[in-house]
Amino acid sequence: MRTSWVKKIKYATFWHVRYGLFDPLTFILISIIVLALYFIVTSESEATIYHNVSLALECTLLPLYALSSSLYLIRDQRVLLFEINMFKDLRCLYISKIISFVISFLPLLVTLSLIGTLFNSSWIILPLTVKIITYASLFASAILLKNTRAALLYLATTYMIVPLSSLVVLTTIVTASKQLIDPLFSVFFYYVSPITMVEFSKFSVIPLSKGYIIALLMSLVIISLSMIIFERLEYDISE
Amino acid sequence: MRIEAYDLGKRFGNIWALRNVTLNFEGNVVAILGPNGSGKTTFLTILAGIRYPTEGYVKVNGFEPYRDRFKAVRYISFMFEKPRLPLNVKVKDLIELILEEREDDGEGRELAEKLNIHEFYNEKLYALSSGQAQILGLWVSLACHKGLVIIDEPFAHLDFQRAKALVDIIERRGEIIFSTHVPEEAEALADYVIILRNGKVQWAGLRSELFSRNAYRIYPLVKKHKVIETLRQMGYGNIIDLGLEILVYGCSEEDLTKLISKKIISGFRMGGIKYAYVLGKED
Numbered sequence: 001m002r003t004s005w006v007k008k009i010k011y012a013t014f015w016h017v018r019y020g021l022f023d024p025l026t027f028i029l030i031s032i033i034v035l036a037l038y039f040i041v042t043s044e045s046e047a048t049i050y051h052n053v054s055l056a057l058e059c060t061l062l063p064l065y066a067l068s069s070s071l072y073l074i075r076d077q078r079v080l081l082f083e084i085n086m087f088k089d090l091r092c093l094y095i096s097k098i099i100s101f102v103i104s105f106l107p108l109l110v111t112l113s114l115i116g117t118l119f120n121s122s123w124i125i126l127p128l129t130v131k132i133i134t135y136a137s138l139f140a141s142a143i144l145l146k147n148t149r150a151a152l153l154y155l156a157t158t159y160m161i162v163p164l165s166s167l168v169v170l171t172t173i174v175t176a177s178k179q180l181i182d183p184l185f186s187v188f189f190y191y192v193s194p195i196t197m198v199e200f201s202k203f204s205v206i207p208l209s210k211g212y213i214i215a216l217l218m219s220l221v222i223i224s225l226s227m228i229i230f231e232r233l234e235y236d237i238s239e
Numbered sequence: 240m241r242i243e244a245y246d247l248g249k250r251f252g253n254i255w256a257l258r259n260v261t262l263n264f265e266g267n268v269v270a271i272l273g274p275n276g277s278g279k280t281t282f283l284t285i286l287a288g289i290r291y292p293t294e295g296y297v298k299v300n301g302f303e304p305y306r307d308r309f310k311a312v313r314y315i316s317f318m319f320e321k322p323r324l325p326l327n328v329k330v331k332d333l334i335e336l337i338l339e340e341r342e343d344d345g346e347g348r349e350l351a352e353k354l355n356i357h358e359f360y361n362e363k364l365y366a367l368s369s370g371q372a373q374i375l376g377l378w379v380s381l382a383c384h385k386g387l388v389i390i391d392e393p394f395a396h397l398d399f400q401r402a403k404a405l406v407d408i409i410e411r412r413g414e415i416i417f418s419t420h421v422p423e424e425a426e427a428l429a430d431y432v433i434i435l436r437n438g439k440v441q442w443a444g445l446r447s448e449l450f451s452r453n454a455y456r457i458y459p460l461v462k463k464h465k466v467i468e469t470l471r472q473m474g475y476g477n478i479i480d481l482g483l484e485i486l487v488y489g490c491s492e493e494d495l496t497k498l499i500s501k502k503i504i505s506g507f508r509m510g511g512i513k514y515a516y517v518l519g520k521e522d
């Protein structure tokens with residue numbers, strides 16, 4: 001009767017993906033994001049292309065997509081308790097939520113990679129992949145809030161407002177002070193705005209590849225820590 | 240199952256929902272009885288391992304469920320009241336997924352039939368009535384599960400047919416802890432009863448202990464005050480008017496049978512649990 005953890009993760013992931021993740025809104029959002037990238041890579045000049053990809057994808061459209069996936073997976077505590085009782089494994093449930101979140105980005109990643117490759121902008125694939133992993137870590141920490149409204153506030157800030165502010169700060173640093181971005185800030189920017197950092201990496205003391213590795217490691221640490229906390233949370237059934 | 244609690248307490252802000260709970264017993268079907276706000280659900284959530292106590296500890300079969308979460312989640316199934324879920328999933332799909340994941344050998348499907356789940360098989364979870372959601376929650380907790388099951392107010396929204404099916408399941412299965420505010424439910428099903436009031440244990444013990452007292456619930460056939468007067472004339476002073484019935488302590492069955500033959504009362508039943516529940520003390 002005891003099911004292996006791989007099997008449990010498979011069923012829990014199926015539960016999340018099959019019943020809700022890919023609704024019509026998701027495909028409308030994918031179409032809008034793909035169209036936006038298409039227009040940017042086909043009509044912009046070389047000088048502004050990075051800036052506009054960052055503004056349109058990292059600061060506006062991708063956060064909306066990430067929010068729609070996240071908020072389906074972060075429900076109130078009654079649903080979470082129901083899922084815990086259903087799958088009878090906290091760790092498998094947590095991992096399945098992270099996997100489901102990443103899966104929700106696959107159609108978008110494939111389509112954007114295709115557009116990028118077709119229109120000589122394949123550079124987009126790597127930052128986009130890093131972005132999805134950093135999103136997954138933010139999503140992982142948002143699961144701990146156990147509440148859709150709190151998660152909405154937290155994720156809107158971290159998915160959208162922080163990258164937008166980072167873009168403004170980075171532009172100001174580079175144009176006004178013309179100084180190199182110091183290591184601590186660089187790590188922060190690589191983590192919160194990996195797509196934007198394609199344009200600004202030359203002003204950072206940490207090169208792009210190293211910056212991405214650090215961002216990925218940070219994401220893995222956050223995901224692992226969140227998992228440990230998730231397994232120890234207290235749940236409230238009165239919600 | 241064996242439950243061992245020592246000085247267990249849970250505080251929410253300045254309010255103690257549960258305090259000084261010390262118990263040590265073995266039971267098969269355990270009822271936690273108490274009025275609203277007595278701490279029943281808080282106690283159940285600690286037993287299920289989803290909440291931590293503020294002080295003291297509780298062990299279920301030798302382990303503290305909130306400390307050994309992995310074991311607790313696997314061994315303890317739970318269903319709390321109002322299990323309505325805003326999910327766009329058909330009952331049928333949920334059931335099939337669970338049966339497959341738990342490798343059902345026919346037991347889960349049989350349980351679904353017993354609980355008449357097929358009546359709302361094609362409904363979506365968000366559209367279920369309270370009773371249907373409760374039945375589904377019970378099924379999820381009980382299906383293909385061999386360990387302990389914790390159920391909060393299991394009969395709260397059930398019609399009599401489903402209540403009957405659930406009684407059969409509880410009696411046959413055992414290893415169940417349930418909460419209720421209805422003494423009759425505890426009386427009918429539990430072999431061990433814990434009565435909580437204001438977060439404290441008011442009484443705890445075997446059901447047989449409560450039945451061994453000479454406490455009876457009697458049902459008047461004439462005006463209540465006449466029945467009370469007659470009982471007093473017979474020498475019984477420990478009488479409580481409960482509205483539709485009268486509770487009398489220290490009485491003999493022979494005397495009550497006489498009252499039936501005189502057509503003063505329509506009947507009586509043992510009322511030890513009700514007595515402990517109403518009085519708030521053992522004697």
